[in-house]
Amino acid sequence: MSNENVMAPGQIIKILVGVVVFLVVAIYLLAKLATSGFNVDAEVMTKEAVAARLKPAGESIASDAPPGMRTGEQVFKAICISCHGAGLAGAPKFGDAGAWGPRIAKGYEQLVTHALAGFNAMPAKGGAPDLTDDEVKRAVAYMGNAGGAKFTEPAVGGAAAAGGKIDPEVTGKKIYESVCVACHGAGVANAPKFGDKAAWAERTKVGLDEVQKIATKGLNAMPAKGGYTGSDAEFRSAIEYMVNHSK
Ligand code: HEC
Ligand code: HEC
Known part of the structure; x- marks a missing residue:
């Protein structure tokens, strides 16, 4: 029983390895905390810091929707959430009717003006100058409505923004004549030609919804949308304009 109290060399090595692993993990976590967790208050409100923090989010959202076409929700989730999500630095918190009530009382136009130009610690356009004015307006409406307002988000897309019904003979024709005609007018690179009944009948066998899905993604020489x-x-x-005139 005498060697019960003496550790085998293997055990000592295991303990040493354990200690080293623990130290490495602890140092790593401390370093991470020091570079991200602290200094938030001092750093958070400089425009450079805001821009730096916003950049990755702004870029990722940009790939979800073409510039100028982002909804209020998309803009909020990419940009405004970094302060309004938690109510940082006195920003009225998302969904907090108490905080938004007095803001909403100023009226939509006033809030939009402040969101576009900046207001105290609120940077112009939330620090994302690439947002269009309409995108900022949509985000103001989205946040305001979550706080109890009944603002109308400016619609995404030209024809819809004009409040008009989207008619293939009007909107569709305009888009065809400005964009699609470049390839579909003469049937470039195997594009089904405008007016070619056989070509379009073949494509539309699967139904217009499916055709739209394919064309939205893009197909060979057909670019996305x-x-x-x-x-x-x-x-x-x-699509409907081309199909209707190829029957
Ligand atoms: C860097 C932090 C920050 C970001 C990002 C940010 N805000 Fe703000 N926002 C604030 C702060 C702080 C206030 C409160 C300012 C005050 O009342 O002094 C505020 C206030 C507002 C107000 C109320 C203005 C008023 O007149 O009471 C609106 C509207 C607003 N923000 C919209 C937005 C929109 C839209 C975005 C995203 C595009 C955004 N904010 C992004 C910090 C931010
Ligand atoms: C740069 C040339 C080009 C432009 C611009 C273009 N298309 Fe196409 N499109 C094609 C080609 C090529 C095909 C055939 C692809 C294939 O089957 O290989 C195609 C196929 C299609 C199809 C059939 C998809 C299917 O299911 O087979 C639809 C629908 C379509 N395009 C709609 C449009 C619309 C709407 C526009 C304008 C907004 C447009 N295209 C603009 C080249 C173009």
């Missing part, structure tokens, strides 16, 4: 940057509904109207 034909390169059109407006709304899905408008793009659909251009």
